[in-house]
Amino acid sequence: xxxxxxxxxQWRSILIAYRFWKIVQAPYGDFRxxxxxxxxxxxxxxxxxxxxxxxxxxxxxxxxxxxPRLGKVDLQQLHQLPNDTLGYIYADHMLxxxxxxxxxxxxxxxxxxxxxxxxxxxxxxxxxxxxDTNKAGEIKxxxxxxxxxxPSKLWLAMLAKNLMKTALEDIELCGDHLDALTQGWMLGKxxxxxxxxxxxxxxxxxxxKVCEQLNLHELPTSxxxxxxxxxxxx
Amino acid sequence: xxxxxxxxxQWRSILIAYRFWKIVQAPYGDFRxxxxxxxxxxxxxxxxxxxxxxxxxxxxxxxxxxxPRLGKVDLQQLHQLPNDTLGYIYADHMLxxxxxxxxxxxxxxxxxxxxxxxxxxxxxxxxxxxxDTNKAGEIKxxxxxxxxxxPSKLWLAMLAKNLMKTALEDIELCGDHLDALTQGWMLGKxxxxxxxxxxxxxxxxxxxKVCEQLNLHELPTSxxxxxxxxxxxx
Numbered sequence: 083x084x085x086x087x088x089x090x091x092q093w094r095s096i097l098i099a100y101r102f103w104k105i106v107q108a109p110y111g112d113f114r115x116x117x118x119x120x121x122x123x124x125x126x127x128x129x130x131x132x133x134x135x136x137x138x139x140x141x142x143x144x145x146x147x148x149x150p151r152l153g154k155v156d157l158q159q160l161h162q163l164p165n166d167t168l169g170y171i172y173a174d175h176m177l178x179x180x181x182x183x184x185x186x187x188x189x190x191x192x193x194x195x196x197x198x199x200x201x202x203x204x205x206x207x208x209x210x211x212x213x214d215t216n217k218a219g220e221i222k223x224x225x226x227x228x229x230x231x232x233p234s235k236l237w238l239a240m241l242a243k244n245l246m247k248t249a250l251e252d253i254e255l256c257g258d259h260l261d262a263l264t265q266g267w268m269l270g271k272x273x274x275x276x277x278x279x280x281x282x283x284x285x286x287x288x289x290x291k292v293c294e295q296l297n298l299h300e301l302p303t304s305x306x307x308x309x310x311x312x313x314x315x316x
Numbered sequence: 317x318x319x320x321x322x323x324x325x326q327w328r329s330i331l332i333a334y335r336f337w338k339i340v341q342a343p344y345g346d347f348r349x350x351x352x353x354x355x356x357x358x359x360x361x362x363x364x365x366x367x368x369x370x371x372x373x374x375x376x377x378x379x380x381x382x383x384p385r386l387g388k389v390d391l392q393q394l395h396q397l398p399n400d401t402l403g404y405i406y407a408d409h410m411l412x413x414x415x416x417x418x419x420x421x422x423x424x425x426x427x428x429x430x431x432x433x434x435x436x437x438x439x440x441x442x443x444x445x446x447x448d449t450n451k452a453g454e455i456k457x458x459x460x461x462x463x464x465x466x467p468s469k470l471w472l473a474m475l476a477k478n479l480m481k482t483a484l485e486d487i488e489l490c491g492d493h494l495d496a497l498t499q500g501w502m503l504g505k506x507x508x509x510x511x512x513x514x515x516x517x518x519x520x521x522x523x524x525k526v527c528e529q530l531n532l533h534e535l536p537t538s539x540x541x542x543x544x545x546x547x548x549x550x
Contacts, residue, residue, distance in 0.1 A: 099337045102480070107329075128487060225494070233490035238483035245476035246336070249469040253362060256467035260459070264498045 097122045102239060106246045110217060116240065123235045133192060135232050136277055145278025149195045152202040152282055155183045160285055168292050169285030172209050179215055181205060199277070200231070206281050209289070210298055211269060217255065218262040220244070225266025230276055273298050331356045336473060340480045344451055350474065357469045367426060369466045370511055379512025383429045386436040386516055389417045394519060402526050403519030406443050413449055415439060433511070434465070440515050443523070444532055445503060451489060452496040454478070459500025464510055507532050 101122045105115040136142035160173035176183070184202040189195045211226050213219040221244050228237040241263060248259045274296045284292055293299055335356045339349040370376035394407035410417070418436040423429045445460050447453040455478050462471040475497060482493045508530045518526055527533055 095341075098484070099340075103333045103337070106333075123483065131487070228490070228494060233487050235483040235487055238479045238487075238490060238494075242476040242479035242483070245472045245479070249357060249472035249476070250332070253365070253467050253469055253472075256462070256472060260462060260472075260501050264501055267494050267498055 094122065098239075102243065105243050106250070110220065110247070116236075119239060119243075120236045123239050125235075128233075128235045129193065131233055132196075132231060136196075136275075139275055141275055141278045145199070146192050146195070149189055149192070150278075150280050151186070151189070151198070152184060154186065155282075157183055163286060166288045166290065167286050168206075168209070168281070168289045171289050172206055172285075175209050175215075176205060196231075200227075203276070203279075203281060207276060210276070210293055210296065211266070211273075212298070213266070217244070217248075217252065218258045221259050222262035222266035222269075225263045225268075226270035226273075227266075229267055229270025230273070269298065328356065332473075336477060339477050340484070344454065344481070350470075353473060353477075354470045357473050359469075362467075362469045363427065365467055366430075366465060370430075370509075373509055375509055375512045379433070380426050380429070383423055383426070384512075384514050385420070385423070385432070386418060388420065389516075391417055397520060400522045400524065401520050402440075402443070402515070402523045405523050406440055406519075409443050409449075410439060430465075434461075437510070437513075437515060441510060444510070444527055444530065445500070445507070446532070447500070451478070451486065452492045455493050456496040456500035456503075459497045459502075460504035460507075461500075463501055463504025464507070503532065 098119075101115070101119045105112055105119055108115050133146065137146055157173045157176050160169040161177060163170040163173075165171070165174075175181075184205065185198075186202065187194075187198050189198050207213070207226070208215065208219070208223060211223060213223040213226070221241070224237055224240050224244065228234060228241065231237065244259065245263075248256055252259070276296065332353075335349070335353045339346055339353055342349050367380065371380055391407045391410050394403040395411060397404040397407075399405070399408075409415075418439065419432075420436065421428075421432050423432050441447070441460070442449065442453070442457060445457060447457040447460070455475070458471055458474050458478065462468060462475065465471065478493065479497075482490055486493070510530065
């Protein structure tokens with residue numbers, strides 16, 4: 083290995099350490115920090131592994147060829163649908179949390195498509211995977227991503243970040259957060275692939291039916307960690 | 317908060333970041349690095365929480381009063397026991413891996429007892445919890461510790477460290493390592509408490525019986541991650 087390559091590798095290692103620790107110390111939901119960590123940690127080889135994985139099933143392969151977008155989402159209009167539909171429940175989740183409609187950033191290749199697709203479907207995944215918007219819910223969804231966008235250096239780093247944050251700031255949530263990681267990972271492994279689904283064709287379908295078709299019903303292990311740990315010795 | 321307290325906190329934060337990243341970059345099994353990270357991250361409050369947890373069941377409470385030690389272990393002698401016993405299987409595990417008999421460091425209070433007890437029983441926990449000595453096996457055992465020595469900043473940090481190491485060095489083991497964490501955490505929650513057990517009274521008991529009594533039989537989810545992830549989309 084020549085000097086330039088070695089220096090580049092050392093610089094990359096320092097950059098990852100710096101951006102990792104910066105996001106450990108930032109408040110939850112620091113999207114700029116996530117993007118910076120992603121840029122530092124996701125190398126060409128890992129991107130290739132992920133695209134190979136996503137291309138290994140028809141829905142993923144098709145999405146990477148056609149780059150389908152969610153398009154503009156009218157939350158008020160979706161909120162008029164029957165209240166058991168995906169559209170209504172998604173809109174209700176967005177409106178109650180005062181979230182803006184999903185971003186519609188431009189796409190020019192598969193890498194920017196992957197990023198845009200995950201951004202614009204993030205809250206739909208929240209709803210169908212049964213993840214709250216609290217810390218445990220975000221960790222559960224990261225465990226779910228780790229199984230579905232596989233094998234991802236970024237999602238491993240995000241899970242590591244949140245375990246460190248739990249240690250340093252929220253030790254009383256230790257059980258909830260390890261339960262969430264566990265549930266998300268197991269659910270993500272068991273579920274059918276969500277990447278590439280054209281959700282805008284499913285707004286009128288009952289959420290229950292969507293979840294059933296995607297094998298996304300709740301796992302039986304969703305008991306509260308603290309209760310389980312404490313009852314074991316009670 | 318006065319200046320001295322603020323400076324102390326900032327210094328502690330820098331120390332944790334430094335020791336965390338040092339152990340991310342160290343080879344697996346860097347016991348000195350683990351001890352240094354433990355010293356930086358485990359504060360009085362967290363130690364108190366852990367001792368309260370361990371004191372909340374009779375076996376733990378008694379161990380913290382009597383501070384029982386494993387004593388000197390003669391691996392060759394244990395290896396003469398019938399080959400279904402805990403003693404034989406433990407000795408076999410130690411001899412095959414060329415491990416030295418467990419350390420017998422001095423104990424002068426509950427904190428040094430906890431540390432000595434976990435050190436000297438570490439490989440017994442490996443055997444009874446069904447954890448290999450490879451990377452996945454160590455991660456499974458860390459997930460198990462996180463449930464049994466609860467709530468521990470150190471074990472959360474160790475799990476975070478190993479997820480980062482997986483991202484940076486072993487991305488092809490991503491599925492195995494998240495499976496291991498998940499299995500260890502779930503098994504540790506479900507099992508009876510191992511802390512405080514006087515293992516030297518159980519050498520002659522069949523391992524199967526020990527595991528049965530401790531509710532330590534294997535979980536049904538122990539399939540290989542990659543197979544499960546890939547078969548789901550096959």
